[in-house]
Amino acid sequence: xxxxxxxxEPLTEQQLASVGWRNRQGFAxxxxxxxxxxxxxxxxxxxxxxxxxxxFRGGVSAERDQRPETxxxxxxHFFQTFPQLADVRFSHAWGGAIDTCTRFSAxxxxxxxxxxxxxxxxxxxGVGATRFGAEVMLDLLEGARTERTALEMVRRxxxxxxxxxxRSIGIGITQWALTRADANRGHRNLWLRxxxxxxxxxxx
Numbered sequence: 446x447x448x449x450x451x452x453x454e455p456l457t458e459q460q461l462a463s464v465g466w467r468n469r470q471g472f473a474x475x476x477x478x479x480x481x482x483x484x485x486x487x488x489x490x491x492x493x494x495x496x497x498x499x500x501f502r503g504g505v506s507a508e509r510d511q512r513p514e515t516x517x518x519x520x521x522h523f524f525q526t527f528p529q530l531a532d533v534r535f536s537h538a539w540g541g542a543i544d545t546c547t548r549f550s551a552x553x554x555x556x557x558x559x560x561x562x563x564x565x566x567x568x569x570x571g572v573g574a575t576r577f578g579a580e581v582m583l584d585l586l587e588g589a590r591t592e593r594t595a596l597e598m599v600r601r602x603x604x605x606x607x608x609x610x611x612r613s614i615g616i617g618i619t620q621w622a623l624t625r626a627d628a629n630r631g632h633r634n635l636w637l638r639x640x641x642x643x644x645x646x647x648x649x
Contacts (some may be wrong), residue, residue, distance in 0.1 A: 447500075448569055449515045449540035450493025451523065452485070453533050461488055463529040477623035480522060489536070492523045497543075499616045502609050505542045512540055543569040547645045548603040553581050562586050566603060604645065619646070 456464075466484060473481040473494070483491040496515040516538045524531060546552060546566030551574060553564050562582035567574060581599055584591045593599060606612050622636045633641070640646045 446503075446543050446545045446568075447498040447509050447512070447540050448493065448543045449496055449498075449512055449519065450491055450538070451516060451519050451535045452537035453490045453492075453523075453530075454536045456488045456490065456530070456533065460530060460533065464527060476627045478627055480519075480526070482526075490523075490527070490530075490533075492519060492526075495519060495522060497620075498540075499613065499620075501613050503612075509542070510540045511538070515540070543567075544571070545569075546603040547606055548598075549646055550598060551578055552602050553578070553585060553599050554602070555585055559586070559588075604643070 469484050471481070471483040473479050478495050478497070480492065480494040482493075485491060496512070496518060498509075498512065498515065500509065516535075520535065527533075544565055545568040548566070549568040551564050551567045551571070553562070555562050562585045564578040564582060567578075571578070577593070581593045584594045585599075607615065618636060619640065622634050626633050626637060637646070
C-alpha cells in the first residue's frame with residue numbers, strides 16, 4: 446500500500462496565529478480515509494493520508510512515490526481544513542510504501558530457531574508503537590510470559606492477503622465501502638461488518 450503527504454512552505458507567525466495552533470499538537474481526523482497533520486520544527490504543516498493506494502500485485506517502485514491526482518486531492522482537503530491559509534504554497538510532495546497486513550495492526554513472531562524476532566504490519570502507525578514493538582520482541586526472544594506477550598495481537602497472526610486477483614478485488618470493494626461509510630456518518634455496511642467479524646481491518 447502507498448501513502449502520500451504534502452508539506453507547506455514555512456508559515457509566518459501571523460499565519461500560525463490565524464490557525465490557532467499554539468501547542469504544536471499533531472492530530473488526525475476520525476474518518477476511515479483519515480488525514481494526519483503535524484507541525485514541523487520550522488513551522489511547516491505536514492498534511493497526509495486519505496488516499497491509500499494499492500496496485501495490482503503490489504510491489505515497490507520509485508515511480509509510485511509520486512501521484513499527482515492524490516496530491517491534488519490532499520491540497521483540496523488542506524484548504525478545506527485551513528481556509529485561512531489560502532495563499533500558502535506546498536514545498537514538498539511525496540509518497541512511499543507502508544507495511545500492512547489484513548488486520549491493519551502489528552503482528553510479531555520469531556524465526557531462525559528463535560534467534561530472531563520481528564514485528565510487521567504496522568500500517569503506517571509504527572512510529573508511536575516502535576518502543577512497544579521492541580519490548581514485545583525482547584520478551585519473545587527471552588521466552589518470557591508478560592502482559593505484552595499475553596495480548597491477542599501478539600499471540601495471533603493476521604490472516605494472509607489472498608492471491609491476485611482476489612486481493613485487488615477485495616481491497617477495491619473495501620475501499621468503496623469505507624468511502625461510503627465516511628459519507629454515511631460512519632455506518633458500516635454488510636461487507637465491512639463481515640470483515641470486522643473475521644478480524645480484518647482497522648475495527649477488528
